[in-house]
Amino acid sequence: MPMLRIDGRCDGQFDGQPASVHDRMTAMPAQATARPSVIIDDVSQVYPTRNGDYLALDRVSLTIAQGEFVSLLGPSGCGKSTLLKAVSGLTRHTSGRIEIGGHPVVKPQTDIGIVFQEPFLLEWRSVLRNVMLQAEFRKLDKAVYTEKARDLLERVGLGGFLDSLPHELSGGMRQRAAICRAMLHDPSLLLMDEPFGALDAMTRDNLNLLLQDIWLRSPKTVLFVTHGVTEAILLSDRVVVMSPRPGRIAEVITIDLPRPRTLKLRATPEFGRYAHQIHEVFRSLGVDS
Amino acid sequence: MDLSAKIRNYIRFHNWILTVIVVVLMIAAWHLAIVAFDVQPFVLPKPADVLASVIYGAGDFLPAALSTTKSILGGFLLAVGLGVGLALVLLSSRTLERAFFPLLVGAQLVPKVALAPLLTVWLGIGRPTEIMVAFLLSFFPIVVNTMIGIKGVELGKLDVARSMGAGPMGIFIKVTLPSALPSIFAGMKVASTLAVVGAIVGEFIGARDGLGNVLLTANSNFDTATMFAAILYLTVIGMVLFFALELIEHFSIPWHHSKRGLNLTPGGA
Ligand SMILES: Nc1ncnc2c1ncn2[C@@H]1O[C@H](COP(=O)(O)OP(=O)(O)O)[C@@H](O)[C@H]1O
Numbered sequence: 001m002p003m004l005r006i007d008g009r010c011d012g013q014f015d016g017q018p019a020s021v022h023d024r025m026t027a028m029p030a031q032a033t034a035r036p037s038v039i040i041d042d043v044s045q046v047y048p049t050r051n052g053d054y055l056a057l058d059r060v061s062l063t064i065a066q067g068e069f070v071s072l073l074g075p076s077g078c079g080k081s082t083l084l085k086a087v088s089g090l091t092r093h094t095s096g097r098i099e100i101g102g103h104p105v106v107k108p109q110t111d112i113g114i115v116f117q118e119p120f121l122l123e124w125r126s127v128l129r130n131v132m133l134q135a136e137f138r139k140l141d142k143a144v145y146t147e148k149a150r151d152l153l154e155r156v157g158l159g160g161f162l163d164s165l166p167h168e169l170s171g172g173m174r175q176r177a178a179i180c181r182a183m184l185h186d187p188s189l190l191l192m193d194e195p196f197g198a199l200d201a202m203t204r205d206n207l208n209l210l211l212q213d214i215w216l217r218s219p220k221t222v223l224f225v226t227h228g229v230t231e232a233i234l235l236s237d238r239v240v241v242m243s244p245r246p247g248r249i250a251e252v253i254t255i256d257l258p259r260p261r262t263l264k265l266r267a268t269p270e271f272g273r274y275a276h277q278i279h280e281v282f283r284s285l286g287v288d289s
Numbered sequence: 290m291d292l293s294a295k296i297r298n299y300i301r302f303h304n305w306i307l308t309v310i311v312v313v314l315m316i317a318a319w320h321l322a323i324v325a326f327d328v329q330p331f332v333l334p335k336p337a338d339v340l341a342s343v344i345y346g347a348g349d350f351l352p353a354a355l356s357t358t359k360s361i362l363g364g365f366l367l368a369v370g371l372g373v374g375l376a377l378v379l380l381s382s383r384t385l386e387r388a389f390f391p392l393l394v395g396a397q398l399v400p401k402v403a404l405a406p407l408l409t410v411w412l413g414i415g416r417p418t419e420i421m422v423a424f425l426l427s428f429f430p431i432v433v434n435t436m437i438g439i440k441g442v443e444l445g446k447l448d449v450a451r452s453m454g455a456g457p458m459g460i461f462i463k464v465t466l467p468s469a470l471p472s473i474f475a476g477m478k479v480a481s482t483l484a485v486v487g488a489i490v491g492e493f494i495g496a497r498d499g500l501g502n503v504l505l506t507a508n509s510n511f512d513t514a515t516m517f518a519a520i521l522y523l524t525v526i527g528m529v530l531f532f533a534l535e536l537i538e539h540f541s542i543p544w545h546h547s548k549r550g551l552n553l554t555p556g557g558a
């Protein structure tokens with residue numbers, strides 16, 4: 001399949017310095033000097049299929065600053081997971097360059113935390129021991145990290161469930177445990193693939209606020225995949241809108257809303273304008289959203 | 290609540306009571322049928338005669354049962370060890386798996402019992418042949434279920450572990466093997482019932498001890514009560530093995546939540 005280049009990249013829009021987050025408690029993030037955390041440069045992903053090669057990502061470029069919260073937003077099948085997996089090093093992209101913290105990604109990255117739509121907890125381990133899996137594989141000090149794990153779980157409201165097995169928890173609680181597991185070693189980059197996609201609206205709202213709270217307290221770069229427009233605006237410094245077939249970046253929208261953001265913010269005209277802007281992008285792409 | 294309602298309620302939560310009632314009724318019907326139609330004892334003995342044979346023949350049955358149990362356990366344990374081992378070897382490489390898995394499936398279609406006479410040529414009559422038939426019958430369900438269990442681990446779990454810097458060995462021990470255990474146990478439970486069949490078949494082709502031998506001798510004497518008693522002993526051995534596995538499973542994978550109550554669907558042969 002020829003790599004048609006219609007207008008997949010919008011380098012100018014996002015290759016420059018993104019909004020800084022060092023001042024994120026203020027209404028307007030200052031323009032910025034933050035170092036890049038993730039560099040995605042001209043990355044393509046081709047999947048071989050029965051009907052020939054399928055171009056899942058077409059020369060995507062994106063730079064994410066340290067401490068920045070960036071959402072990948074788009075309809076199902078536009079390559080969001082593919083891009084996130086490529087950044088994680090769990091899959092190998094076909095061409096292009098990905099760097100994290102200045103180092104090229106050529107194998108599964110271990111200095112990151114990763115959360116998927118499903119919690120992928122080990123059913124035979126208690127909540128605490130699931131979180132401690134992170135420390136075990138990294139051969140981190142058991143006593144120190146057990147304390148850390150307890151603190152984290154306490155913070156997300158699971159303090160009373162340390163010894164519960166995953167099947168004894170609700171979906172939202174399981175996902176909170178998965179987030180704690182991803183954060184135990186204090187990674188500088190958090191990759192989240194529709195972490196709240198399988199949850200009901202109310203639980204999702206709660207976890208959105210919890211995630212913002214966690215992120216505001218400890219400086220982390222977050223790459224957050226979602227197909228929820230509201231969720232993306234609520235959480236992000238920038239929303240990267242993707243379009244399908246082939247997967248491309250259609251638009252990058254900087255969200256200048258004060259933090260901490262509350263659920264009430266969703267009813268404000270500013271929020272509505274961002275939502276409208278994103279829906280317009282989808283409409284121009286002929287995508288239902 | 291009046292008494293009959295209480296009893297009904299008790300039964301609703303204790304299904305085994307119904308089972309016991311059914312068994313008692315069946316034994317009663319058996320007895321009555323013999324009396325009513327004047328059935329000859331060598332065609333069908335009375336339940337009481339079978340019971341008498343079980344009790345008074347214990348001196349003969351117990352050593353035979355011990356011998357049969359040794360063959361069953363020998364074949365079964367060999368199958369567990371080699372079956373799980375082979376599954377791991379095959380899964381260690383895509384090429385090995387692709388080359389050998391079809392062979393394995395094909396081998397399942399060979400009627401293993403038909404191999405028994407051939408085995409006596411190589412192994413002689415007695416224990417080795419008995420163990421080998423029990424092994425052959427119980428081997429495949431263990432290999433196949435182990436492979437299914439290991440391949441069935443959720444890929445997301447492996448991804449999570451890899452992002453923690455886990456190596457292949459660590460992932461296998463902490464993630465893959467535990468999640469394969471329910472399937473491995475399912476295979477072992479099927480295999481346990483097949484191992485019993487295998488040991489008996491091994492004994493049928495000429496062994497001088499074991500319950501299979503007792504069965505054949507009783508058969509040539511038209512001693513139907515003893516045959517029934519021998520079958521009862523065999524059934525109990527099979528049940529003990531099966532429930533021992535249930536018990537081990539219960540304690541080693543208490544988290545496995547398809548396990549609500551006992552799974553009473555062993556495979557037959
Ligand atoms: N391993 C794969 N092999 C073939 N095609 C794939 C594979 N993974 C994803 N795809 C295809 O690539 C496209 C993008 O997938 P994905 O990144 O999962 O999208 P999203 O996460 O945005 O829903 C989809 O059309 C999907 O069918």
Ligand SMILES: [Mg+2]
Nearest residue numbers: 080081082193
């Ligand atoms: Mg996806």
